[in-house]
Amino acid sequence: MKSPLGAVSVVVLLLLLLATACGQEPSAATATPEPHPPPPMTPTATPLPPTPTSVPPTPVPKPPAPTAVPPKPTPDPPTPTSVPPTATAVTAGPPQQRIAYSAADGEIYIVNPDGSGRTRLTNSPGSDATPAFSADGKRIAFSSERDGNMEIYVMNADGSGATRLTDNAAKDAFPVWSPDGEHIAFISVLDGDSEVLVMNADGSEQTNVTNSAGFDGHPAWSPDGKRVAFLSDRAGEFQWYFMAPDGSSVEPRFPVNLPEEYLDLLGMFGGGWSLDGEFFAYTTVEAFPFVQAEPAPLIRVEGLQPGACHFVWLQSVGPVWSPDGMALAFHTFYQGGNLDIGVVPLFREGNCYYVITELSPDVRITSDPGPDVVGSWTDQYRPSPTP
Secondary structure: OOOOOOHHHHHHHHHOOOHHHOOOOOOOOOOOOOOEOOOOOOOOOOOOOOOOOOOOOOOOOOOOOOOOOOOOOOOOOOOOOOOOOOOOOOOOOOOEEEEEEEOOOOOEEEEOOOOOOOEEOOOOOOOEEEEEEOOOOOEEEEEEOOOOOOEEEEEEOOOOOOEEOOOOOOOEEEEEEOOOOOEEEEEEEEOOEEEEEEEEOOOOOOEEOOOOOOOEEEEEEOOOOOOEEEEEOOOOOOEEEEEOOOOOOOEEEEEOOOOHHHHHHHHHOOEEEOOOOOEEEEEEEEOOOOOOOOOEEEEEEEEOOOOOOOEEEEOOEEEEEOOOOOEEEEEEEOOOOOEEEEEEEOEEEOOEEEOOOOOOOOEEOOOOOOOOEEEEEEEEEOOOOOO
């Protein structure tokens, strides 16, 4: 039987890998952007209409060309029997958008971006969390304690065919796919130290690519597959670094202010690239005069190209990009103090993103008792075909 999980249990699950490496207090971020105030927290979400499907017409064969030789007479058709004709193979429908997340009950779900169509994918005796879609939307990598220790698994996008990839004494979690689907980066706690490892998609050739003292975690693959971002306090403060997938060419990029009282939430401070690779979103803790009297979590989106700008989204953590780069999913403490998932539309003009509060209120897509934590967003999900 699965043990019930409350808000504290899921957070502990997500942070189990991370708590050992957070001994030093980071310094504050230096950038001071102009914030956009958060929108109303609980607007009514309008479900998206279902994607129409079309069945191509059956082609009509052309009559044979006349020849000088008369055709042979056609034999009488056989007597009908009760045996049905051979079934024609049924293919899956058109790709659809889905968001994968882990819920307070220790299971993984998928949901439409408007909050409809919630479907549970796992039902195991141990806790399942940190789901990540492959680029083609056909598979989901995730972490699970179903066999007694937290390991990395892969399953089909409908929840079937779960296969264990790691079998370590260490705890493994937070998997993320390479864009070509050939590799998976993940976190492993080795000798009490959190490191980023990369393995083949079948679980072979697991390689430690960070191998440094302190915390290294939250890997995020760039869309071109040439870089892996990760969060680390190796230099005495938390920063995002970019590196090659083999661990070479490590480059510090974005400082992250993480006061000591927020270290217990480190597992929710992930980040990632926009699909075009031109922006990077991550979580930090800052205060803004006249908006926030005290430091609070927020999402910062930084442009990576010359002349690009940044923006912030207040009171939210764990940004996950929509496939088209025009929305962010996140989790936040909505009214009532429950950690739920929301989606905020974005507006892009040139090298800048904007959130216009009056025109783009965020949509709360979960409201379960206990915390829901967003994991991944795809537009390539294909529901199982119906025979």
